[in-house]
Amino acid sequence: MPDLVAYTDGACSGNPGPGGWGVLLRAMRGDRILKERELSGGEADTTNNRMELMAAIMALETLRQPSSITIVTDSAYVKNGVTGWIHGWKRNGWRTSNKKPVKNVELWQRLDAAQAPHQVSWEWVKGHAGHPENERADELARAGMAPFKTGAEPT
Numbered sequence: 598m599p600d601l602v603a604y605t606d607g608a609c610s611g612n613p614g615p616g617g618w619g620v621l622l623r624a625m626r627g628d629r630i631l632k633e634r635e636l637s638g639g640e641a642d643t644t645n646n647r648m649e650l651m652a653a654i655m656a657l658e659t660l661r662q663p664s665s666i667t668i669v670t671d672s673a674y675v676k677n678g679v680t681g682w683i684h685g686w687k688r689n690g691w692r693t694s695n696k697k698p699v700k701n702v703e704l705w706q707r708l709d710a711a712q713a714p715h716q717v718s719w720e721w722v723k724g725h726a727g728h729p730e731n732e733r734a735d736e737l738a739r740a741g742m743a744p745f746k747t748g749a750e751p752t
Contacts, residue, residue: 599624599631603656605675606724606734607648608742615745616643618652619737621730622659632661632720635733637741649675650737657711665716671724678692680706680719726745 602623609616617639624632636655639648649672655738657669683705686692691699691706699705722728724735 598665599623599626600604601664602669602730603653603666604669604730604734605649605652605656606731606738607645607650607652608735608738608744609643609645609648610746613644614644615747616640616645616648617738617741617743617745618648618655618736619739619741620656620659620674621654621737622656623730624744633738637737637745639738639741639745641745646672646674647701647704648706648742650701651680652734652738654704654708654711657708657715657717659710660715663714663716667718669720669722669730671722671728673721676719678705679712683709690731718741 602625603623607616607618617637620636622634622636623630636659649670653668653670653675673722685694686705687701691702693699722731723730
């Protein structure tokens with residue numbers, strides 16, 4: 598069975614502002630790429646954190662069957678949230694330790710549901726540090742944002 602790896606990234610022009618998300622999804626056997634798929638999308642008025650979450654969500658929602666996957670993100674917000682904070686939020690009725698509503702709660706709930714059927718391991722990489730797959734995910738996120746930027750040419 599191949600190893601699945603999703604490199605995810607979000608981008609935003611202004612925060613909030615037009616944003617995009619990107620995913621480079623690979624099926625690997627050892628160092629060999631068996632299959633590769635690129636995904637991207639965006640929104641007219643969003644935040645960087647929302648786009649980082651959307652990238653991870655879309656990577657998982659794209660899978661057609663329960664899988665073992667590694668998601669590589671440059672977002673400490675996503676990684677820390679999904680591997681740590683989310684457990685307390687769920688126990689507290691989606692409230693923070695300060696009893697305030699969790700920001701982006703609908704996306705956190707969607708991410709929680711999207712990862713449920715899978716075995717997901719989460720890895721963080723430093724963004725904009727020359728990691729080729731992370732750089733490609735960033736390019737995809739910027740492409741997803743492009744149609745929503747002011748002055749964008751209609752496609």
